[in-house]
Amino acid sequence: MNDHQIFDLGDFTTQHGATLRGAFLAYTTYGELNADKSNVIVYPTWYSGRHWDNEWLIGRGMALDPDQYFIIVPNMLGNGLSSSPSNTPAPYDRARFPHITVHDQIVAQHKLVTEVFGIERIALVTGWSMGAGQTYQWAVSHPEMVERIAPFCGSPRTSIHNFVFLEGVKSALTADSVFAGGWYGEQWPTTGLRALARVYAGWGFSQAFYWEKSWEELGYTSLEDFLVGFWEGFFLDGRDPNNLLAMLWTWQNGDVGRTPGFDGDTEAALASIKATSIVMPAEKDLYFPPEDEEWAVSHMTNAELRVIPGIWGHFAGHGSNPKDTAFIDAALRELLAKPGGLD
Amino acid sequence: MNDHQIFDLGDFTTQHGATLRGAFLAYTTYGELNADKSNVIVYPTWYSGRHWDNEWLIGRGMALDPDQYFIIVPNMLGNGLSSSPSNTPAPYDRARFPHITVHDQIVAQHKLVTEVFGIERIALVTGWSMGAGQTYQWAVSHPEMVERIAPFCGSPRTSIHNFVFLEGVKSALTADSVFAGGWYGEQWPTTGLRALARVYAGWGFSQAFYWEKSWEELGYTSLEDFLVGFWEGFFLDGRDPNNLLAMLWTWQNGDVGRTPGFDGDTEAALASIKATSIVMPAEKDLYFPPEDEEWAVSHMTNAELRVIPGIWGHFAGHGSNPKDTAFIDAALRELLAKPGGLD
Incomplete structure (x- = not known):
């Protein structure tokens, strides 16, 4: 679980004007970058997730096959491994950690991808939940780089109900x-x-x-065993409260329409996406309901809505239910076989 | 708002074995009891609701017309007007107030209806949310008395998700x-x-x-105005925390199958209902979803499922949305015109 690299972001100025001095991204990679750098997949983390929590969707014989692809998993700023309230020195430590937007996350990840690896094209960006939000943001911030996206159980703009x-x-x-x-x-x-x-x-499933x-x-x-063993255990497992609140702010304020240049126009931001897209909400997700993604897809030009059927709700995208995992994996395989949106 | 009567329950022994000495029900009535006592409607209160919170569904020209019916609104034990943590003397005061089941609620209401008014038949029992739970319980506890029921946005057994x-x-x-x-x-x-x-x-709507x-x-x-003005205002409006928790326990443990004689068999309890029934979940109720009431109706012999359409969720039954109110009122009118289940 400590097999990650650190990328020095230097003085990182956020969208809202704070500067984190000596900021950094923790990341890991799977597979090898090929000669023409055409086999890149970026797979951001979710709310409180760490890079190893994404590994359920990576493996030989799966769509995200490290024998074939070079898969980069950047940890979200705020998650405790990348710059976060828990690891930032005063004065921006703890409750003073600055507000990080989803746009900021992708600014940092873009620096990583381009400066460390010299990558110009990304075959696929995918992710669950807040990882899906980052996926949409990649496609909006860098339409010329992203060939395909597969956001699952997440949205380009946090809905008001989700905020509540x-x-x-x-x-x-x-x-x-x-x-x-x-x-x-x-x-x-x-x-x-x-x-x-x-x-x-009550919300997760x-x-x-x-x-x-x-x-x-x-x-x-x-x-009660589930409430204590799974849920309480989940949040007591080293999840620093200030980190949770930093990521929560990022989540609540997610909106690709707030990308510089779009002036709050989420629909225009969605329309600007060039990537070939498969958007996968879960049928019974209580905070990212399918109708929200139906709306998102209606504003995209090259996107398919593919609802993950079943009763697991948001956690369809957590890797715990083999059926849901197979569904997502199959869609990723199909998407990777399609022409990218830049061809 | 103080126009209520007090009914002395005396020493009230709960289903779980505590005895509330000097327990009482606060209640109010609308209209006049007719000579043959055939025009009785019982309309219990909801979670933290008081009798006056039910008045939106009562009025001249409406189904619950006080010119035609004698409408009894008993306040739930625990709601602050009937015996509650906030008004019970030591030693059963505050955090020591005993657990009250939905069955207990109907034992108390049955005493009121029979001992004060000498009523033997009830034309209709109806209620919202926990009021719906009490409605089901009336029909199971006293099948020989209840001609019709119309539970809306509530269930005969609190589902596990609702509990969570x-x-x-x-x-x-x-x-x-x-x-x-x-x-x-x-x-x-x-x-x-x-x-x-x-x-x-996030749950109410x-x-x-x-x-x-x-x-x-x-x-x-x-x-934010809605979150502070409506929601925070709602719970800061004299709603004693121990009362809220007492009623919450009642709600979490609601199950007509726990009526004495049914030994936990909810389906058998539902099958024992004789009342003509219209069951009205709201289309987008997040904690009493329509599929739960579809299940309930499938075990009843004389019941119709009629889903309240629209986006107000649980609060379709709160009286705030005129369309939903008209829908419920129309169903009650139709139900009251049908033969009762005892004919």
């Missing part, structure tokens, strides 16, 4: 007085983290998932 | 250290109440309601 869901998540964490405005000490606000986890639990007690497929022995 | 949603609501409130295990003083845990409100906000900014129809001027 995150307000609940945030409020539960910060209601714990131990949080202390982000200036907690060595003792973390674990009551707040556990509350956040319980709030999240669908109503039908709970009705069917599908947590049993994940090895949990009761509802 | 409520875990999030509860966790957000209790994460506030001012809550102090329920032993807060005159200063209420308002940070926790506001957190609870923000968690609730649908994704599409937020997409369409339908809060504007309620007079709110921005999303």
Whole structure:
């Protein structure tokens, strides 16, 4: 889990005007870059995910085959491995970590891809959830570079309802007085983290998932075992509260329309995408519902909507359900066989 | 708002074995009981609702017409007007208020209806949300009394997902250290109440309601105005935290199958209902989704599923949206014109 590289971003000025001095990206790669640099896949991380949490979709015989492709997984700024509240020195540390937009994330990743590897074309960008948001942003920020995109269970603009869901998540964490405005000490606000986890639990999987007690497929022995073992365990597993809130801000404010040059016009930003696209919402995702992506696709020129069927909701894209994984993998294989949008 | 009566329940022993000494129900009535006592409607309250919160569905020219019907609105135990954590003396006060089941609610309401008014037949029981749960319970506990039921946006058994949603609501409130295990003083845990409100906000209305900014129809001027003005205001409006948690327990543990005699068999309990029934979930209700009520109706013998169309989600049954109100009112009118299930 420590097999990552560090890319020095130097003085990194954010879209909102802060400068993180000595900022850095943690990243890892799978496979080898070929001679004409035509086999590049970029696969950003999701909310609180680390590069190794993406590995379920990478492997020999899968679409993301490291024998064939050079797969770069950059960790999101804020996730604890790249520059984050938890690892930035004062004065931009902890609760003072600056607001990072999705645009900022792709500025940083673009520097990595071009300056370290000299890459000019990307065969595919893909990602889950906030990784999907970064995928859309890549295609809008660098239409001349990105041949194909496959965002799954995520959106080009965070919907208002999704924003509200995150307000609940945030409020539960910060209601714990131990949080202390982000200036907690060595003792973390674990009551707040556990509350956040319980709030999240109702959103992450669908109503039908709970009705069917599908947590049993994940090895949990009761509802409470799932709430404690999976959900509370998930957020207590080294996930720094300030990091969670930094990424939450990024998520809440995601909108490709805020890319410089589009002046808030999300539809124009979507229309500017050249990449061949397969957009994959999950049928019962409660915060990225399929109708939102239907809207997104309606503003894109070379995009197909392909809904992941089933009851796993948002976590269809987490790699826990073999059926959903097979569905996503098959779509990626098909997409990689299609002409890119720049041909 | 103080126009209610008090019915003395005496020593009230709950299903779980506690005895509330000097328990009472607050209730109000609309219209006059006719000579043969054939014009009775019972309309229980919802989670944190008070009797006056039901008045939007009562009125001259509406189905629930006080010129024609005698409408009894009993306040739920726990709602602050009937026996509740906030008004019960020690030792069963506050955090020690006993667990009240939906079955207990109907035991108390049955005493009221029979002992105060000598009523033997009820033309209709109806209610929203937890009021719908009480409606189902009436039909299961007293099949020989209830001619018709019209539960809307509620269920005979709280689904597991609904239970999880409520875990999030509860966790957000209790994460506030001012809550102090329920032993807060005159200063209420308002940070926790506001957190609870923000968690609730994402669930109460649908994704599409937020997409369409339908809060504007309620007079709110921005999303934040809606979150503070409607949601935080809602829960800060005299809603005692221990009362909220008492009712939440009742809700989480709702199941007509736990009626004595059914031994946990919800389907058998549903099959025992004799009342003519129209069951009305809302199309986009996130915690009482229509498929759950489709399941319920499939186990009833004289029931119709009629989905309230539109984007208001759970709050379709709150009386705020004229279209939804008209839909519910029309269904009640139709149901009241049908033969009762005891004819």
